[in-house]
Amino acid sequence: MVLPPPSSRPSPGAPGRRAVLLGTAAWCVATAACSSGGKPSPAAASTGTGSRTPSTASPAGSASSSGSPSVSASPPDVLPGAVPWRPGPGEIEPAAKLAAVRLVEALGTWPVGKGGREAAAARVAELGVSDALAAQLAQESGSLAPSADAAVVRVIDAQYGGILPDTASVLVVCDQPTLTGSSVHHGGTTVDVRLSRDSGGWAVTSLHPAAPGPAKALDSAAREVLAQSRIELPPASVADIRSGAVHGSALRAMLQLAGTYRLSVSVVRSGHPLDVFGTDRPSDHPLGRAFDVWRIDGRPVVDPATSRSLITSFMRAAAAAGSYNVGGPVRLTGGATANQFFSDDTHHDHVHVGFSS
Template sequence: MTSGDGGRGTGRRAVLRAAAAGVLLGAAGCSSGGAPRAASTTSGTAAPQSGETTPAPARTPTPTPTQSQAPAQPQTPTPPQTPSPTALPNPPLWQPGPGEIQPDVKRRAVELVAALGAWPPGGQGVEAARSRVAALGLPTGLADQAGPLAPAAAEASLEVIDAQYGGILADSASVLVVCRQWTRASDGSVAEGGTTVDVRLSRAEPRWTVTALHPAEPGAAAASPGAAVAGVLAQPRIELPPAAAADLRSGAVHDSVLTAMLRLAGPYSLTVSVVRSGHPLDVFGTTRPSDHPLGRAFDVWRIDGRAVVDPATPRQLIESFMRDAAAAGSYNVGGPLAIAGAGNQFFTDDTHHDHVHVGFDH
């Protein structure tokens, strides 16, 4: 081979190597699908050069869910809270204690007054009252005689302060049920009041029955109560139930009664049951007018915190009080004790075994 042949062979090999390199470069410019990418014809955008790949968009890491990243739950609006009304007082039902004469007669009267003077929400009205009376086995028409014991109110509660005899005979009785009452109006407001009810009963089996009700009617308050009235109402040693206090404010109580109350309040504390209203018009079982409706008498059922009817109350305390009532001007003092005195100034009977009556003739 001449040197000329050697030059041509070298050039040929160079050409072959260049062609092989072109094939390899073309293969590098293909996608995984084997087809080369087409050049872009969009104006202003350069087509990728042979051998380049289009960069994949950067991946945003998916955050691990945490409590703070949990989807917000829809919130149910909380309705405004309406404050619950304050419950009315709920005193226990009065029960006769030791020393009572015919205790179930008083209990019968108290049960009726409590049924008429207290009811839960929705229990107002005459028809509901009749149902409560019927449940006691008593005539439903008594509900129509309740008067101030059944005011127009959405709810009511009642406390029986005392039950004393206005009279007790073999087959008939009068029980004076002295009450304090709380009522709630439809607007939620609460008022305190009370009355005294003269409950009439007659003997029956198995229990006495009620024949009539006579609630107290104190009358309207006077425009300007006298000094004696103001003095009694302000005296802490004289305890008056609602109807008795209303009697004083009406101006229909004689000064003799007021003066005696204030005088007795010196050595004693006295709890009054009845003054004028809520008492029988006549002395029970007679046609003789009572001093009470005339505003000339008052009854005391507790002295120095001791019930007159309680056998444990010292007899000396009761006798001392009766004598001092006479000294305060009373012409007619009745109680559980027979006390010697001038004329008929003192007396005792079954009706007055549970209180002291203090009466005046002017």
């Protein structure tokens, strides 16, 4: 889905300048996140090939694949330090991902006393975004800017929801510990960040955060997926499954694949474009009939050092698990149908596993 340009955006500068501003300003915002509550925790910058997963991004008691986000009583200085995400090798458009991630990091990271939409808009404006667009993006941030005293976004993965020459969707998958009083809440979300490209580089135009819906009573397949340690799920995907809106075919395939592989899921249902990007064809994701995997056995799909045979064997295993539509960075032949396997730039950084029912 190609979005119209925003009504107000900064005038284009020299090529690459916006990316520099985004990176510098976001670093300043991120490193201030814990300064008011005590000494920030030391942390190395994360990259596209070593992003944290839900099991390591937060202290004990954090959201996991086996239950709801938890709340623990903690003093302010245990709020994790910000870890700015950086793309690793093999990215097709790293500047697009950086622009999306820096925007999300700025919106979702603030020190004590700097919460609220107005403060969020001010942080976005510091990235070189016009005041009007910054206010729009702050209003569109959803649960990314909750009512909390302080918060830190730690990006798990940044994945394409779609990439065309001048427009893109980047799905920013993140943990977000928040502080309210003396309690730390371990949550997170996935944001579909839309961008356009002009002579000044990539610029964010709108945000579409995940909205998984309320939790419901679960069937056995959903409970098994949430309890399976070989399936790594980010917060929004956990909430998707707990909502009861993920189809059994997708859940059973995850369990079958976990018998052979450790799979790090990036997106299941919410936080994904409603239509296949750039078309009017509905995506299987919002229908609860697809999931994306960004890492297999601990190896990122986007990393050129990851074995192509590992990726292709996983793709064939996904097809054997019932997927009618398996996409990834490698174009395979020999499927049950002519279109069972596909590859394009959007799926250069993950494996898509879709189901027709």
